[in-house]
Amino acid sequence: MGREETEWVLSNYPTKLKAIASAALDTSPQRTLGLLLDAAAAARDETCWPGRIQELMPEIKRWILGAKSNDNEASRRRELLATSLEKWFTATRNLFVAVQAAELVLSTKYEDTSTPPGEPMTVTFHLGVVAQDQLSKIAGLWSKVLPIPAPSTSSSRRRHRRHLSPMDSSKPPRQGHTARV
Numbered sequence: 001m002g003r004e005e006t007e008w009v010l011s012n013y014p015t016k017l018k019a020i021a022s023a024a025l026d027t028s029p030q031r032t033l034g035l036l037l038d039a040a041a042a043a044r045d046e047t048c049w050p051g052r053i054q055e056l057m058p059e060i061k062r063w064i065l066g067a068k069s070n071d072n073e074a075s076r077r078r079e080l081l082a083t084s085l086e087k088w089f090t091a092t093r094n095l096f097v098a099v100q101a102a103e104l105v106l107s108t109k110y111e112d113t114s115t116p117p118g119e120p121m122t123v124t125f126h127l128g129v130v131a132q133d134q135l136s137k138i139a140g141l142w143s144k145v146l147p148i149p150a151p152s153t154s155s156s157r158r159r160h161r162r163h164l165s166p167m168d169s170s171k172p173p174r175q176g177h178t179a180r181v
Contacts, residue, residue, distance in 0.1 A: 003027045010035065021059035029063075029077070033084035036060050041097045061104060069110035074130045075137035078105050082144040089148055102145035108138060 001009075001023045009020055010031060017024070017035055024032040040057040064081060067074040082105045089098040112126040130138065 001027060007031070018059065022063070025059065025063045029080045030084055033060065033081055034088050037085070037088045037097060037101060038092075040101075041092065041094045044096065057101070060101065064104045065107065065109050065111040067110075069128055069134070070131040072134075072137075074110070074134045078107075078138055078141055081105050082141045085148070086144055095149065098148045102148055105141050105145050106138060108135065 001020065006020065006024045006027045009016055010024060010028070014035070017032075017039060021032065021036060036057055036059055040060075043056045060081065064077055067077045081101065085098060085101050085105065092098075108129045110126065110128045110130055114124050114126065116122055116124070
């Protein structure tokens with residue numbers, strides 16, 4: 001499926017996103033990543049999913065980790081996800097999904113499977129890490145994903161400070177009293 005066909009399906013049949021995700025990520029990754037992040041957030045909101053978000057967005061995980069470990073595709077896919085994630089997080093502020101997707105951006109894992117032609121009963125698992133020349137490119141993506149948890153961290157500190165009572169101060173408790181922890 002080409003870019004135009006992918007765009008047409010995504011526009012006219014948005015419910016088919018999961019069915020064409022693999023091809024769509026290859027031909028129209030920016031748009032598909034945003035839609036898959038939206039779908040992951042919606043699925044988590046619907047089900048109050050307690051688990052990790054990668055379980056809700058396996059298409060992104062498979063696409064990111066399946067890039068050949070010694071190819072520039074590994075860092076290119078992570079960069080596309082980081083860029084899409086920046087835009088998506090600015091619009092949605094969904095911290096749970098964003099942090100889990102950022103973990104995929106910074107992942108150095110490589111995971112793929114293959115089946116040799118003519119041997120449908122044989123599966124080969126390829127597991128490892130990306131090539132050393134890809135590490136510096138992936139490390140360069142920290143600056144794109146690092147700001148994501150920052151708003152939550154500072155607001156939780158402010159919230160915590162607001163609820164401090166005199167008993168929680170740095171003074172030692174008076175005799176006969178215990179400090180709350």
